[in-house]
Amino acid sequence: MTEFTPEEISVLEKYVSDPAGDTFVLLDTLTGLKGALYARYSRAKGSLRQTLLKEFLKDGKLNLDHAADLVEKILNAFGDDSVGELEGAHLALERISNLLTKIVEDCRIGGSPIEQSTRYVFYDQRDAEGRYSYLRPEEIVRAGLLPQYEKDMDFIFDTYTTAMPKLIEFLKTLKSADKSSYAFKPNDKTKYRLAQLTDEEDIRKFKTTYTADIRSKACDIDRLLLPAATLTNVGLFGNGRYFTALITKLLSGELTEARERGVAAKHELSKVIPKYVKRGKENPYFKNIDRDMQVLPLVSLLAKKETTFLPTRPDNNPVVDLLVGNDLGLELSQIAHILYPYCPLSLLSIYTLLRETCNNEELEKVVRTYCGLDGRKNDNDPTGRRNRMGRSMEGCYPLTFDFVADFGIYRDLQRHRQLTQQRQLLNPHLGWVMSEEFEAIGMRQQYEECIGRSANLFETLKGACGPIVAQYAVLFAFKIRWYMGMNLREAQHLIELRTTKQGHPSYRKVCQLMHNELMQRLPRFAKFINCDHNTYYWSRAESEARQRAKES
Numbered sequence: 001m002t003e004f005t006p007e008e009i010s011v012l013e014k015y016v017s018d019p020a021g022d023t024f025v026l027l028d029t030l031t032g033l034k035g036a037l038y039a040r041y042s043r044a045k046g047s048l049r050q051t052l053l054k055e056f057l058k059d060g061k062l063n064l065d066h067a068a069d070l071v072e073k074i075l076n077a078f079g080d081d082s083v084g085e086l087e088g089a090h091l092a093l094e095r096i097s098n099l100l101t102k103i104v105e106d107c108r109i110g111g112s113p114i115e116q117s118t119r120y121v122f123y124d125q126r127d128a129e130g131r132y133s134y135l136r137p138e139e140i141v142r143a144g145l146l147p148q149y150e151k152d153m154d155f156i157f158d159t160y161t162t163a164m165p166k167l168i169e170f171l172k173t174l175k176s177a178d179k180s181s182y183a184f185k186p187n188d189k190t191k192y193r194l195a196q197l198t199d200e201e202d203i204r205k206f207k208t209t210y211t212a213d214i215r216s217k218a219c220d221i222d223r224l225l226l227p228a229a230t231l232t233n234v235g236l237f238g239n240g241r242y243f244t245a246l247i248t249k250l251l252s253g254e255l256t257e258a259r260e261r262g263v264a265a266k267h268e269l270s271k272v273i274p275k276y277v278k279r280g281k282e283n284p285y286f287k288n289i290d291r292d293m294q295v296l297p298l299v300s301l302l303a304k305k306e307t308t309f310l311p312t313r314p315d316n317n318p319v320v321d322l323l324v325g326n327d328l329g330l331e332l333s334q335i336a337h338i339l340y341p342y343c344p345l346s347l348l349s350i351y352t353l354l355r356e357t358c359n360n361e362e363l364e365k366v367v368r369t370y371c372g373l374d375g376r377k378n379d380n381d382p383t384g385r386r387n388r389m390g391r392s393m394e395g396c397y398p399l400t401f402d403f404v405a406d407f408g409i410y411r412d413l414q415r416h417r418q419l420t421q422q423r424q425l426l427n428p429h430l431g432w433v434m435s436e437e438f439e440a441i442g443m444r445q446q447y448e449e450c451i452g453r454s455a456n457l458f459e460t461l462k463g464a465c466g467p468i469v470a471q472y473a474v475l476f477a478f479k480i481r482w483y484m485g486m487n488l489r490e491a492q493h494l495i496e497l498r499t500t501k502q503g504h505p506s507y508r509k510v511c512q513l514m515h516n517e518l519m520q521r522l523p524r525f526a527k528f529i530n531c532d533h534n535t536y537y538w539s540r541a542e543s544e545a546r547q548r549a550k551e552s
Helices: 006-011 034-039 046-055 064-077 081-085 098-104 137-141 148-175 200-225 239-250 256-269 284-294 297-303 330-342 347-358 360-371 407-413 435-438 444-465 467-473 488-498 503-520 541-551
Strands: 087-095 111-115 231-240 320-325 399-406 420-423 478-485
Touching: 006 046, 034 046, 034 081, 046 064, 064 347, 081 239, 087 098, 087 239, 087 256, 098 111, 098 231, 098 239, 098 407, 137 148, 137 256, 137 444, 137 467, 148 200, 148 435, 148 444, 148 467, 200 467, 200 541, 231 239, 231 320, 256 420, 256 488, 284 330, 297 360, 320 347, 320 503, 330 347, 330 420, 330 444, 347 399, 399 407, 399 503, 407 478, 407 488, 407 503, 407 541, 435 444, 444 467, 478 488, 488 503
Parallel strands: none
Antiparallel strands: 087 231, 111 231, 320 399, 399 478, 420 478
8 A cells, every 4th residue: 555645646756667666766857866865865764755755845846955955965064975976977078089088987986988989980081171080189289289290190090091991992802792691680590691682671781781890890900090189989977976086087187188078077067966076176186196206216217117219010919917916025016006107117027126126215205105195185175085095006906917918909908997907108119019901901101100100299299298198199009008906706707708709809819818827827717717719800790790680
């Protein structure tokens, strides 16, 4: 028997999916108020619907002022951060650089990103003003380097654009439509050739699958020429606490692009969940730590170990090193994790140098600087309660994989969130990769010129604007160093997911190497990880065919 009158049920139907049952969903008519309603669960004697009727409705209409006051009191005055996780929003960040997407996607907890894929989208279009789709950063404009920047970027995008149709035609010589076969019919695993089909709809689906198969392979190859400045779109769903952290991160960043997007994101989110993002603002604590870490004498010493010449030949072999929990001493290993984002060396190399050359005073200086012990309190957070130590303090997992692989691979693997990953700055000094197809279509020389132009532009921008801004010039083909710390359960998830047949061949290879490392170090567990070690040239064929079947 329901506890509500017919009149109350009539009102509740506007706000909950089932006004009478004990299991129900809050409808979108309560957007912006859901968190406030849930916040009353811990102290209200009655049910949520009773609270809604008594406290949030006035004359049958929502009492928005009461809800706003409640959230303000609980979230911002009392500081109950968990309430910030009870309301969410969808945020779109369009025409942002690929470099900024990595900063955005560093925020892991409470948010879910989806990004425009370089595996399906061509980046050969010009806008109404004849400009390719890449960011022209304000820092480069102010430095007077925009003409040179645009000249090199246009050459790179011209090369990408020229290569795309040539790659498609070359791939068609390897896999012609009349010799291809796809299982594109629902509940039918038979692979059909084009000549076997008579139904017009079946013929259309076959041709759509074939076109997508060839196109995705061409995109996989050609994306190596895209620079980090390439514009893309990212969609985010997150709760208020996630967006507060994201806004703070963007506003506290060194890139003008990041700060501008932080301002815009807060402005737009404030239209939907204003109280939940109110605390999102620039935080000097984080900015000062980054600044102070970059000028540490020990960081400067380690930076001198960097190789600064551009390799003249491509190297398509990624590097995957595994450190198991007890390989390194805990304290020095933790300090190595702290230094990693600021130094051009592997974790093991940093650890070895610390052990062999550093005294306790130098090590103490690193820890004190990174933890910001002299600057935890500030005007934004006078108690210092929210100024936590940085992500490097999550180091020393049971498994830590240290990678050197192309930036395109990193972009794909970075979005895994049940782990800790830290990267070093993009640069051209770790080497570059090249797909053999560029040789086959007669464009190796143009490809290598793009590599050289990108590297030279990086050095020019680094000298004028600093290494962080210079990253915009770096192509996906260049290698980046990063680590991922995880447990065995996450290793299983990542390796099994990323070695499926439809995965990009490059990141499949990296994850296969991860499994090889585990088989050597922890075979008793690694043998239960289902890693596909096969090689597939046409990796998207079956996936595209299944998509046609689902569309039926």
